[in-house]
Amino acid sequence: MSQARTAVVIGAASGIGWAGARTLAADGYRVTLADRNVDGARERAAELGEPHTAAHVEVTDEASVQRLFDDLAAAGPLDAVVNCAGFSNVGPITDMPVEEFRAVVDVCLTGAFIVTKYAGRTLREGGALVSISSLNGRQPAAGMSAYCAAKAGLSMLTQVAALELGPRRIRVNAIAPGFVHTPLTAPAAAVPGVVEDYVDNTALGRAGTPEDIAAAVRYLCSPEASWVTGSVFDINGGAHLKKYPDIMFHVNNLVQQ
Numbered sequence: 468m469s470q471a472r473t474a475v476v477i478g479a480a481s482g483i484g485w486a487g488a489r490t491l492a493a494d495g496y497r498v499t500l501a502d503r504n505v506d507g508a509r510e511r512a513a514e515l516g517e518p519h520t521a522a523h524v525e526v527t528d529e530a531s532v533q534r535l536f537d538d539l540a541a542a543g544p545l546d547a548v549v550n551c552a553g554f555s556n557v558g559p560i561t562d563m564p565v566e567e568f569r570a571v572v573d574v575c576l577t578g579a580f581i582v583t584k585y586a587g588r589t590l591r592e593g594g595a596l597v598s599i600s601s602l603n604g605r606q607p608a609a610g611m612s613a614y615c616a617a618k619a620g621l622s623m624l625t626q627v628a629a630l631e632l633g634p635r636r637i638r639v640n641a642i643a644p645g646f647v648h649t650p651l652t653a654p655a656a657a658v659p660g661v662v663e664d665y666v667d668n669t670a671l672g673r674a675g676t677p678e679d680i681a682a683a684v685r686y687l688c689s690p691e692a693s694w695v696t697g698s699v700f701d702i703n704g705g706a707h708l709k710k711y712p713d714i715m716f717h718v719n720n721l722v723q724q
């Protein structure tokens with residue numbers, strides 16, 4: 468009997484990570500749902516049932532990431548790693564406390580580096596690492612300096628890692644989603660005009676769902692993507708063809724009301 472493929476999804480307690488974990492589980496992977504919100508990850512793993520499990524991880528803490536990957540390695544070969552941990556803040560550069568800038572970079576870029584380091588050591592030959600970057604890694608948004616800079620860095624980190632891990636046939640790719648309805652974007656979606664502005668600036672006329680992104684995760688982890696590495700996939704309804712909404716304009720409008 469062939470062994471089930473194994474995957475770890477980091478940030479699996481919510482949004483895109485949860486959709487990715489569900490999709491990989493449906494494809495027959497044995498999934499570890501890892502998150503700093505371990506209670507959330509446990510609830511999600513219980514929803515999927517056996518043989519899926521939950522684990523705690525804090526991507527900004529190297530010892531925590533190392534512990535996660537040591538445990539995964541002890542359980543057997545690892546086929547796929549999906550890193551979805553990330554968040555943003557909003558505010559103009561001239562007003563932003565440096566520690567708020569650092570906090571976003573710490574999770575979205577340094578955290579992604581730490582995950583890439585241990586994923587690269589642990590994945591089996593031929594395995595896949597998928598990171599969730601962002602449309603904002605290539606399209607600037609006023610008020611989102613830390614997030615845009617960190618995600619641009621993550622897109623480049625992905626390409627460097629693909630070069631370094633290619634000799635072991637480990638494929639490293641990133642997905643750059645546009646605006647996807649998740650708990651992360653709920654506050655922005657509640658600001659009148661933001662979603663409408665985003666949708667107006669797409670070719671396909673809608674915002675995204677976590678399942679839109681999970682479909683790309685599925686492909687990039689699968690053997691069908693065996694000749695794909697170092698790529699950053701725009702999954703955004705065509706938003707990269709136009710411009711990013713002026714979030715600060717909509718926020719300021721709301722504040723002035």
Ligand SMILES: NC(=O)c1ccc[n+]([C@@H]2O[C@H](COP(=O)([O-])OP(=O)(O)OC[C@H]3O[C@@H](n4cnc5c(N)ncnc54)[C@H](O)[C@@H]3O)[C@@H](O)[C@H]2O)c1
Nearest residue numbers: 478480481482483503525526551552553601646647649651
């Ligand atoms: N939703 C969007 O529109 C959108 C667009 C582009 C990119 N992204 C990226 O997709 C990824 C997932 O976003 P989402 O919308 O699903 O957000 P979400 O908030 O719904 O889920 C993120 C999950 O990551 C976990 N997490 C956050 N920081 C962590 C840390 N330091 N260590 C471990 N776990 C951590 C959270 O607990 C949460 O469960 C993020 O990297 C985000 O930047 C989202």
